[in-house]
Amino acid sequence: MICAPCASARPAKRFETATLVETAKYIPCSDQCSALTSPAGAFCFRLSDQGGDEVLVGEGKSYLHGDKFSSLEELAGKQVLIRFSQRSLWIKPPDRATVKLRRGSLFEQFKDSGCVREVHKPILAEAYSSKRSAKIPDGAIAIAGSGKGDFQPLFLWFQCAIESDAAPHGETIACRRWYENGDSDGTDWYCAQTADGAPVAADLAASSAIDPLLSQAGRLVLKSGAVLRHDNRARTNDKLDRPGEACR
Numbered sequence: 001m002i003c004a005p006c007a008s009a010r011p012a013k014r015f016e017t018a019t020l021v022e023t024a025k026y027i028p029c030s031d032q033c034s035a036l037t038s039p040a041g042a043f044c045f046r047l048s049d050q051g052g053d054e055v056l057v058g059e060g061k062s063y064l065h066g067d068k069f070s071s072l073e074e075l076a077g078k079q080v081l082i083r084f085s086q087r088s089l090w091i092k093p094p095d096r097a098t099v100k101l102r103r104g105s106l107f108e109q110f111k112d113s114g115c116v117r118e119v120h121k122p123i124l125a126e127a128y129s130s131k132r133s134a135k136i137p138d139g140a141i142a143i144a145g146s147g148k149g150d151f152q153p154l155f156l157w158f159q160c161a162i163e164s165d166a167a168p169h170g171e172t173i174a175c176r177r178w179y180e181n182g183d184s185d186g187t188d189w190y191c192a193q194t195a196d197g198a199p200v201a202a203d204l205a206a207s208s209a210i211d212p213l214l215s216q217a218g219r220l221v222l223k224s225g226a227v228l229r230h231d232n233r234a235r236t237n238d239k240l241d242r243p244g245e246a247c248r
């Protein structure tokens with residue numbers, strides 16, 4: 001779990017009013033878990049006292065007392081009292097005992113963009129505070145990886161650029177990827193268009209146009225908020241198996 005010290009919100013010594021934006025249950029270690037692993041509850045809060053622009057995320061997991069976390073789910077969209085430190089959140093519902101959560105989360109499927117950004121902030125901080133391998137180009141940016149468990153990367157380094165191909169419209173986006181140690185993770189391919197079919201200009205396909213706080217491996221989001229369409233065409237050694245096939 002990456003959390004705590006590099007989170008953005010300052011620690012509070014008193015309870016403040018916050019809105020429980022979203023809740024979800026998920027398996028933090030993905031397919032690396034054992035069959036007996038219980039899900040964790042992920043929670044996202046927006047502090048009302050800060051004009052609604054400060055977000056906190058946290059998790060609760062207990063094999064024996066999971067009901068104390070699931071009881072918070074019914075409060076989604078409602079206000080609660082919250083206190084927090086660098087490592088913990090204390091939630092005080094209006095009609096029950098205070099619940100303690102671990103601050104930080106790896107749940108990336110929050111619908112609210114502020115929640116997703118809060119999940120990714122400490123992950124990217126970890127990337128940029130680590131020693132960068134000489135094999136990783138200077139222009140590469142860190143993107144949250146699939147890191148749920150010991151065998152999946154918490155982050156990857158990406159460098160994206162427009163490339164020409166023989167298909168109609170003749171452009172695709174190639175994103176080279178590297179692990180933290182500088183070893184290659186191959187190339188991820190995207191169409192030169194957004195998920196809704198809008199074309200992407202050449203100057204919008206570069207790594208500098210990608211929003212790293214909203215993106216994650218396999219899903220790249222531009223700073224405009226548009227999501228790039230993933231290129232699902234078959235390739236061998238980065239060459240199209242069927243040249244001329246349209247990006248899809």
